[in-house]
Amino acid sequence: MTLEQLRIFLAVAEMLHFTRAAEALYITQPAVSAAIQSLETKYGVKLFHRIGRHIEITDAGKLLQGEAQKILDQVNLTERGLKELNNLQRGELKLGASLTIGNYWLPEKISDFKQ
Numbered sequence: 001m002t003l004e005q006l007r008i009f010l011a012v013a014e015m016l017h018f019t020r021a022a023e024a025l026y027i028t029q030p031a032v033s034a035a036i037q038s039l040e041t042k043y044g045v046k047l048f049h050r051i052g053r054h055i056e057i058t059d060a061g062k063l064l065q066g067e068a069q070k071i072l073d074q075v076n077l078t079e080r081g082l083k084e085l086n087n088l089q090r091g092e093l094k095l096g097a098s099l100t101i102g103n104y105w106l107p108e109k110i111s112d113f114k115q
Helices: 004-017 018-025 030-043 059-086 099-114
Strands: 050-051 054-057
Touching: 004 018, 004 059, 004 099, 018 030, 054 059
Parallel strands: none
Antiparallel strands: 050 054
């Protein structure tokens, strides 16, 4: 199971349409079908009932939908945290200063930095 398969699955589950999901993700409809089929084959479950041109999500699909959303939310949080560290928006700063600098000059600079 890959993150890309989960993203594709969630798009199909949200739209209940393979072609619309493909268009939203800027990939081909056969790529969407292949990703869903791969998940279904690997885990031996049907994620969608295919009724002509209409699809409905199965119980297994509903389970995967909830878990996949949690996984992708956590991935997004992790990516944001790493980007913040890279752009110095998060981290630890250690300063050393004399008493005069630390008492009179530094507090204003720290306040400006926090803002």
